[in-house]
Amino acid sequence: xxxxxxxxxxxxxxxxxxxxxxxxxxxxxxxxxxxxxxxxxxxxxxxxxxxxxxxxxxxxxxxxxxxxxxxxxxxxxxxxxxxxxxxxxxxxxxxxxxxxxxxxxxxxxxxxxxxxxxxxxxxxxxxxxxxxxxxxxxxxxxxxxxxxxxxxxxxxxxxxxxxxxxxxxxxxxxxxxxxxxxxxxxxxxxxxxxxxxxxxxxxxxxxxxxxxxxxxxxxxxxxxxxxxxxxxxxxxxxxxxxxxxxxxxxxxxxxxxxxxxxxxxxxxxxxxxxxxxxxxxxxxxxxxxxxxxxxxxxxxxxxxxxxxxxxxxxxxxxxxxxxxxxxxxxxxxxxxxxxxxxxxxxxxxxxxxxxxxxxxxxxxxxxxxxxxxxxxxxxxxxxx
Amino acid sequence: xxxxxxxxxxxxxxxxxxxxxxxxxxxxxxxxxxxxxxxxxxxxxxxxxxxxxxxxxxxxxxxxxxxxxxxxxxxxxxxxxxxxxxxxxxxxxxxxxxxxxxxxxxxxxxxxxxxxxxxxxxxxxxxxxxxxxxxxxxxxxxxxxxxxxxxxxxxxxxxxxxxxxxxxxxxxxxxx
Numbered sequence: 001x002x003x004x005x006x007x008x009x010x011x012x013x014x015x016x017x018x019x020x021x022x023x024x025x026x027x028x029x030x031x032x033x034x035x036x037x038x039x040x041x042x043x044x045x046x047x048x049x050x051x052x053x054x055x056x057x058x059x060x061x062x063x064x065x066x067x068x069x070x071x072x073x074x075x076x077x078x079x080x081x082x083x084x085x086x087x088x089x090x091x092x093x094x095x096x097x098x099x100x101x102x103x104x105x106x107x108x109x110x111x112x113x114x115x116x117x118x119x120x121x122x123x124x125x126x127x128x129x130x131x132x133x134x135x136x137x138x139x140x141x142x143x144x145x146x147x148x149x150x151x152x153x154x155x156x157x158x159x160x161x162x163x164x165x166x167x168x169x170x171x172x173x174x175x176x177x178x179x180x181x182x183x184x185x186x187x188x189x190x191x192x193x194x195x196x197x198x199x200x201x202x203x204x205x206x207x208x209x210x211x212x213x214x215x216x217x218x219x220x221x222x223x224x225x226x227x228x229x230x231x232x233x234x235x236x237x238x239x240x241x242x243x244x245x246x247x248x249x250x251x252x253x254x255x256x257x258x259x260x261x262x263x264x265x266x267x268x269x270x271x272x273x274x275x276x277x278x279x280x281x282x283x284x285x286x287x288x289x290x291x292x293x294x295x296x297x298x299x300x301x302x303x304x305x306x307x308x309x310x311x312x313x314x315x316x317x318x319x320x321x322x323x324x325x326x327x328x329x330x331x332x333x334x335x336x337x338x339x340x341x342x343x344x345x346x347x348x349x350x351x352x353x354x355x356x357x358x359x360x361x362x363x364x365x366x367x368x369x370x371x372x373x374x375x376x377x378x379x380x381x382x383x384x
Numbered sequence: 385x386x387x388x389x390x391x392x393x394x395x396x397x398x399x400x401x402x403x404x405x406x407x408x409x410x411x412x413x414x415x416x417x418x419x420x421x422x423x424x425x426x427x428x429x430x431x432x433x434x435x436x437x438x439x440x441x442x443x444x445x446x447x448x449x450x451x452x453x454x455x456x457x458x459x460x461x462x463x464x465x466x467x468x469x470x471x472x473x474x475x476x477x478x479x480x481x482x483x484x485x486x487x488x489x490x491x492x493x494x495x496x497x498x499x500x501x502x503x504x505x506x507x508x509x510x511x512x513x514x515x516x517x518x519x520x521x522x523x524x525x526x527x528x529x530x531x532x533x534x535x536x537x538x539x540x541x542x543x544x545x546x547x548x549x550x551x552x553x554x555x556x557x558x559x560x
Contacts (some may be wrong), residue, residue: 055532060542062517098412225439225478228506241478317412318443318474318485331445331472344445346510354509383532 020048023365027056031134031369034379036353038372042365050360050368052353057383065343070096070310071170073343078164080347081381083126086119086155087323089168094249095319095330096170099312107300108172109251114185114293115155115167117286121192122151123324124279127376131276132203134373135212140203147195150188154181172306177297185294189287196283204280213276214267217359217371221270227355231326231348232282233375236262236275243322255292257285272374279376311338325349325376345384349377385482388414391436398429407487415472415485420497423473423488424524427503430475430484438484441504442474446514450545452492457548464546469495469520490520499525517543 026037035056041049061080065073077092078085090112097104129144152162159167159175167174203209219229221237234241242259244252260281262274312334320329326348335341352375359371386394392406395416404426405417418426430438452467473486490497499522500507511522512531519541522528530537539550552558 055530055534058532060517060532063542063547101411226505228441228504239478246481313411315411315413316472318472320442327442329443329474331443331474333447342445342447344443344447346443346445350509351506354506358505 018044025368027053031372032379033130033373033377034382036377036379036382038356038368040360040365040368045364045366047360047363047365047368050357052356054350054353054379054382057379059384061345061384062343065340067339069338070312070340073340074169075164075166077345078166079380080345080384081323081325081328081349081378082163083378084119084123084324085164086115086168087123087321087328089165090116090250091319091321091323091328091330093168093170094321095317095332096310096312098317098319099315099332099334100170100307100310102171102305102307104171104305105300105302106251106298108302108305110293110297111173111177111302112168113250113252113255114290115158117289117293118151118154118185120286120324121283122148124283125151127324128199128203128276128279131373131376132209134369135209137203137206137209140199143195143199143202147192150191154184154188157181157184169306170310172304173302176302182294182297185290189291193284193287196280200280204277210266210273212370213272213374215271216267216367217272217363217374218268219270219275219355219359223355223358224270227358228351229326229355230351231322231324232278233275233326233352235260236278237270238262238264238274243320243327247320249319249321251293252289255289257288260285272370275374275376309338311336320346323348325378325381326352345381347381347384349379349381350384353377353382385480386436387482388416388484391430391482391484392416394433394435395426395429399426413485415487417487417489420471420488420490421523422498423486424498424500424503426486427473427475427500431503436482437477437479438475440476440478441500441506441510442476442483443472444474444500444507444510444514445472446470446518446520446543447472448518448544449489459548461548462546464492464544467492469518471497471514471520473500495520496523497521498523501525517541519544 021042023040023042026032027035037053039051040047061076074089077088081088125144125148129141132140156162157178159165219237221239224234224237238261240259240261260278262269262278266273314336316333318331320327329346331344332340333342408414430436447470449468449470452464455463457463468489469492470489476483488497511525514520515528516530516533
């Protein structure tokens with residue numbers, strides 16, 4: 001709810017002089033999910049202006065990428081959005097494959113989709129769990145991390161790493177699936193479906209949670225598009241837009257799934273609760289995709305299309321995928337050598353943080369945490 | 385849905401030949417080259433025209449073309465003089481589902497490009513990033529400050545190809 005106070009009236013009534021206060025939130029604040037500093041200009045408890053200061057984790061990934069060859073860049077992409085590493089590799093591999101003009105075997109595409117969707121669930125679980133902690137509910141956080149652990153074990157058994165995988169390579173994968181993977185994934189799907197309901201009972205329909213999030217931080221659709229918002233945040237504002245469907249890549253067009261959008265069930269369309277609930281619904285859709293993919297897995301060699309030497313022709317490509325947070329775009333220019341000439345990453349978190357000031361204006365200071373948590377940023381990607 | 389060629393024809397009819405050029409020599413992506421000072425006018429037209437409706441800026445990236453005269457510095461690093469810096473705009477229409485790439489090139493010695501921030505607010509931070517890392521000046525940008533690097537960074541623009549790692553930061557020696 002936005003509130004505006006007429007300053008002069010207040011001064012007249014109380015006899016006290018009022019003045020604007022500047023409050024620093026961060027860089028080390030638990031609810032900023034990393035190192036982000038917000039400079040909040042306050043009129044009493046009302047925010048009049050919020051200036052984000054970023055760059056605390058800046059290591060200039062783009063400069064590093066220019067000094068390495070195409071396959072050496074992949075571990076660096078892992079470290080941008082460290083909660084969705086699989087998807088970062090996925091997007092990068094697709095971009096370079098477009099430059100090279102190669103097709104990858106169908107089995108590789110299927111495994112990439114499975115990994116990507118598992119990663120989406122894992123990432124959403126962190127987003128939802130930490131959001132609950134920010135709002136003040138500790139239990140859902142533990143539930144979410146318990147379930148995420150199961151996905152991380154699947155990843156660990158597949159490629160040996162739990163967070164930063166280096167699994168999806170240009171043209172293929174580093175390892176094939178282990179023999180028990182299909183079984184274990186099916187078991188996970190069976191296990192996880194009821195857990196979404198559990199989370200709904202525990203948090204989604206909780207009165208206190210709804211009071212804190214419904215009608216708070218409303219992001220109107222036209223503002224969202226103008227600011228380049230994508231992913232669950234855009235869908236939370238009621239726009240049916242998903243790159244997996246609207247600009248389909250890999251083998252997503254073979255699967256049957258819906259795009260959930262915010263409907264304003266608890267308040268206005270585009271409020272924090274809507275953004276939160278879209279993520280819950282998306283996990284269900286991801287399960288659908290994984291179920292279809294894992295049970296129709298084609299046979300094949302996952303390393304057959306990996307090029308011995310990656311040397312794309314002179315050219316440029318902008319390629320984008322639907323990361324758990326939104327549109328992750330890679331703009332790569334090749335000058336014909338083995339190193340990329342320029343790699344620019346359009347990270348969804350970076351873009352979403354830009355709209356923060358627009359949403360925060362007029363809100364109470366306690367809502368900052370509810371709003372910042374609902375747009376779900378990862379600072380590793382904001383700063384790159 | 386329109387192709388780059390069709391969009392180019394519409395633009396040419398409205399703006400004339402002087403500030404536009406269609407480049408199709410690249411294998412993956414074709415793009416339209418635009419005069420850097422006129423870019424915002426072209427973008428505003430692309431957004432408002434009924435047939436085009438480019439309501440979304442997908443990405444904005446600055447690039448150092450490194451096409452100037454190259455010479456070696458005393459310490460062996462490269463110096464580039466002359467040549468151009470470029471900015472790429474990737475636009476999309478969420479209503480009509482077409483995409484287009486625009487490119488502007490500006491002189492390295494005086495890199496000035498009109499800001500498209502007033503057309504898409506999304507460009508705000510991306511332009512700040514291009515300024516921060518490449519030193520491209522966006523004219524009429526309301527808040528052109530450094531964004532990722534420290535505000536007091538004096539060693540230049542890191543993504544330029546002739547960037548030198550500074551030995552000192554604020555008088556402190558930086559070990560590598």
